[in-house]
Structures are given as C-alpha cells and as structure tokens.
Amino acid sequence: MRKIISWTLVAVLIFSFGTLGLSYADNTAQNQLSDVNGQLSDVKSQLKEGKKLENSLNKEIQSLENKIKSSQAEIDALGGNIAATQQKITEALAELDELEKDMEVQNTNLNSRLRTMYKNGSAGFMDVLLGSNSITDLMTNLDRVQRIYDSDKQLMEQLQEEHNLIDAQKKNLLTLQAQLVAAKEEEAQKKEALTEDQSEVTDKKAQVASDNKALEEMEQAFLAEANRLKAEILASQSTGTTYQGGSMAWPAPGVTRITSPFGYRIHPILKVKKLHTGVDIGAPSGTTIVAANGGTVIKAGWNNSYGNMVMIDHGGGIVTLYAHNSSLKVSTGTVVTRGQAVAISGSTGQSTGPHLHFEVRVNGNYVDPMSGWIAN
Ligand SMILES: [Zn+2]
Numbered sequence: 001m002r003k004i005i006s007w008t009l010v011a012v013l014i015f016s017f018g019t020l021g022l023s024y025a026d027n028t029a030q031n032q033l034s035d036v037n038g039q040l041s042d043v044k045s046q047l048k049e050g051k052k053l054e055n056s057l058n059k060e061i062q063s064l065e066n067k068i069k070s071s072q073a074e075i076d077a078l079g080g081n082i083a084a085t086q087q088k089i090t091e092a093l094a095e096l097d098e099l100e101k102d103m104e105v106q107n108t109n110l111n112s113r114l115r116t117m118y119k120n121g122s123a124g125f126m127d128v129l130l131g132s133n134s135i136t137d138l139m140t141n142l143d144r145v146q147r148i149y150d151s152d153k154q155l156m157e158q159l160q161e162e163h164n165l166i167d168a169q170k171k172n173l174l175t176l177q178a179q180l181v182a183a184k185e186e187e188a189q190k191k192e193a194l195t196e197d198q199s200e201v202t203d204k205k206a207q208v209a210s211d212n213k214a215l216e217e218m219e220q221a222f223l224a225e226a227n228r229l230k231a232e233i234l235a236s237q238s239t240g241t242t243y244q245g246g247s248m249a250w251p252a253p254g255v256t257r258i259t260s261p262f263g264y265r266i267h268p269i270l271k272v273k274k275l276h277t278g279v280d281i282g283a284p285s286g287t288t289i290v291a292a293n294g295g296t297v298i299k300a301g302w303n304n305s306y307g308n309m310v311m312i313d314h315g316g317g318i319v320t321l322y323a324h325n326s327s328l329k330v331s332t333g334t335v336v337t338r339g340q341a342v343a344i345s346g347s348t349g350q351s352t353g354p355h356l357h358f359e360v361r362v363n364g365n366y367v368d369p370m371s372g373w374i375a376n
Contacts, residue, residue: 033229033335040222043215050212057205064198071191078184085177092170099163106156113149230335248292248374249339251322252356257282259355262368268352277366278321278359285326285354289343291336292320292358292374300331300342306357307349310342317364323357324348 132138250256260268260280267274283289295314303309306323310330313319326346336342347354360369367373 029229029232033226034337036222036226036229040219040226043218043222047212047215047219050208050215054205054208054212057201057208060201061198061205064194064201068191068194068198071187071194075184075187075191078180078187082177082180082184085173085180089170089173089177092166092173095166096163096170099159099166103156103159103163106152106159110149110152110156113145113152230333246293246338248320248360248369249290250374251289251292251320251358252281252283252287252345253290255281255283255287255356258370262366262370269350275366278323278357279369281356281358283345283354283356285344285346287345287356288341289322289325289345289356291338291340291342292360293318293338295320295336297330297332297334297336297342300328300334303349305350307351308343308346309349312336312342317362319361320369321357321359321361323359324351324355 132141258279259282260276262276262279264273265276266272267276289310291312293312293314295312297310298313298319299309299311301309303323306321308323308325308328310322310325310328311319312321322343324345324347325343326348327344328342329344330336330340330342345354345356351357358369360367360373
C-alpha cells in the first residue's frame with residue numbers, strides 16, 4: 001500500500017515535470033501558463049485529498065491511543081483484583097492451616113477420651129468405679145465422662161464444619177483467580193493487537209505526510225513557474241507597443257442583437273446628448289462574456305457608471321472594455337487569451353436593463369468597435 005502511494009506520486013512528479021519540460025519547446029508562454037495552472041490545480045486537489053487522509057489517520061491514531069489507554073486501565077484493574085484475590089487465598093490457606101492444627105489437637109483429645117472410655121475400658125471403668133463412693137456416684141462420674149466426650153466430639157464437628165466452609169471458599173477464590181488471570185491475559189493480547197494497529201497506522205500516516213510534503217513542494221514549484229510565466233507574459237506585453245493583431249472575437253458569443261450603436265445619442269438615463277462610447281449588445285443576464293483578444297486585464301472591478309467592468313490591454317495602445325456585468329471571472333493582472341471568459345453579463349452600474357456595453361479604445365480615444373475592429 002505504502003509503496004503504491006509512493007510510486008503513484010513519483011509517476012505524477014515525472015509526468016508533471018516531464019510534460020512541463022516538453023511543452024516548453026513549441027508552446028507560447030500563454031499556453032505554458034495554462035498547462036502549469038492545470039497541473040497546479042491537479043496537485044492542489046491531490047494535496048487536498050492527501051491532507052484529508054492525513055487528518056483521518058491522525059484521528060484513527062488518537063482513537064487507538066485512547067483504546068490502548070483504557071485497555072491498560074483494564075489490565076491494571078484486573079491486576080489489582082488478582083492481587084486482592086491472592087491475598088484472600090493466602091488468608092484462607094492460613095485459616096485452614098490454623099483449623100487443621102486445632103482439629104489435630106481436638107482429635108488427640110477425642111482419641112485419648114475414647115481410649116479412656118473404650119480401649120482401656122475396664123481400667124477406666126475400674127478407675128471410675130474405685131474412685132466412686134457409691135453406685136450413684138459411679139453413675140454420675142460415668143455420665144460426666146460421657147458428656148466430656150460428647151462435648152469434645154461436638155467441638156470436633158464444629159471445627160470440621162468450619163474447615164469445610166473455608167475450604168469451599170478457597171476453591172471459589174482459586175476459580176475466581178484463574179478467571180481473573182485469563183481475563184488479564186486476554187486484555188493484554190487485545191492491547192498488543194491495538195498497539196500493533198496503532199504502529200501500522202502511524203507508519204501509514206508518516207508515509208502520507210511525506211507524500212503531502214512532496215505535493216506541497218510540487219505546488220510551490222508550479223506556483224513559482226506560473227509566476228515566472230506570468231511575469232514573462234506581462235513583461236512581453238508591457239514592452240510590446242504593437243497590437244497583438246488579428247480581428248477581435250465577438251465578446252458575447254451567441255448574441256448578435258445590437259441595442260444601441262456607438263456615437264452621439266440622447267443618454268437613456270441622463271437625457272442629454274452624449275457620446276455613446278461603445279456598442280450595447282443585447283446579452284441577457286448570465287451570458288458568458290469573452291475577451292475580444294489576448295492581453296492583460298488592467299482593471300477588473302466596480303465603477304459607478306460601468307458597474308462590474310473589465311478592461312483589457314491588448315498592446316499597441318488598444319484597450320477593450322466590458323461593462324454592466326453581474327460577475328467577473330478575472331482580476332487585475334490576469335493574462336487572458338482571445339475568447340477566454342472574463343465576465344457574466346448583467347445590468348449593474350448605470351444601466352436600464354441587461355446588456356453588454358463593449359468599448360474599444362485606441363490610445364485612450366473611443367472608437368466604434370464596429371468600424372473594422374470587430375465583425376458582427
Ligand atoms: Zn452602452
């Protein structure tokens with residue numbers, strides 16, 4: 001995956017700079033600029049995707065980091081439970097040990113009592129008999145021995161019962177302990193898998209970040225090249241005192257109706273006889289307005305009379321102007337080619353309805369665009 005990304009990028013780099021190099025041999029600076037701008041736009045969109053990927057990988061790394069942290073907390077908690085359970089097991093074992101000792105003592109007592117009563121039955125009986133003053137006394141003494149034995153036996157049974165209880169508890173604790181150890185082991189494996197995932201995603205992110213860095217360098221290179229070409233074009237045009245030549249393109253393609261010609265007329269708003277400095281072409285709102293010829297935009301912006309306007313210098317003192325647009329597609333300094341979209345028509349500024357006011361100026365003087373400059 002990583003390798004594929006890298007090689008794609010390398011291919012893009014070679015392709016981009018390759019075509020850049022090749023295109024220089026037989027294209028004008030203007031065409032080179034279009035190529036460079038196209039490639040710049042490609043790099044920008046690739047970079048946008050790359051940055052998006054980098055961001056989402058960063059989020060993934062963060063989310064894995066959080067999962068690892070909570071997994072570690074779980075491991076710690078299980079470790080604490082295991083230690084506590086171990087403590088209880090140790091206590092139970094000590095208690096059992098204690099009980100077993102008591103039981104041993106008790107068992108010895110019981111056995112000796114038993115021996116007294118049964119094993120050495122006659123001797124014991126004789127002792128009791130000889131020690132007794134009467135039959136009643138004898139019976140009382142025999143009864144006493146029997147009761148001590150019963151009491152010892154009962155105590156022994158109690159000890160046994162307690163022993164059984166604690167032994168059962170110990171077994172439960174051992175089962176719990178085994179479960180806790182297994183759970184901790186499982187959690188540790190989970191954490192290890194998460195850590196591996198995180199390391200993979202981190203590597204991937206590093207690769208994407210490095211690709212993005214390369215793209216940013218490409219972007220800078222294309223920008224520098226575009227600026228160099230723009231400067232070259234501007235320099236050639238500002239020093240060139242001759243008109244770039246050829247007949248002008250119709251500025252409102254698809255619209256032929258002239259609603260007001262060049263020349264003196266009664267101004268539709270000011271109501272005084274005034275020179276109409278251009279031709280009005282009946283372009284409906286939204287018509288694409290194009291550059292009549294190649295040149296440099298010397299003004300693109302607002303004018304109270306012209307509304308949103310564009311002025312293009314074509315060299316040799318020839319300037320064209322496009323007025324009353326709803327929006328502009330170029331800015332001051334933009335180098336345009338013949339037929340390139342510069343605006344969208346409208347009815348801004350001093351205008352009675354949607355149209356294009358188109359002017360041709362020669363050394364600052366208004367001329368009739370229809371007098372040979374442009375074909376209707
Ligand atoms: Zn006009």
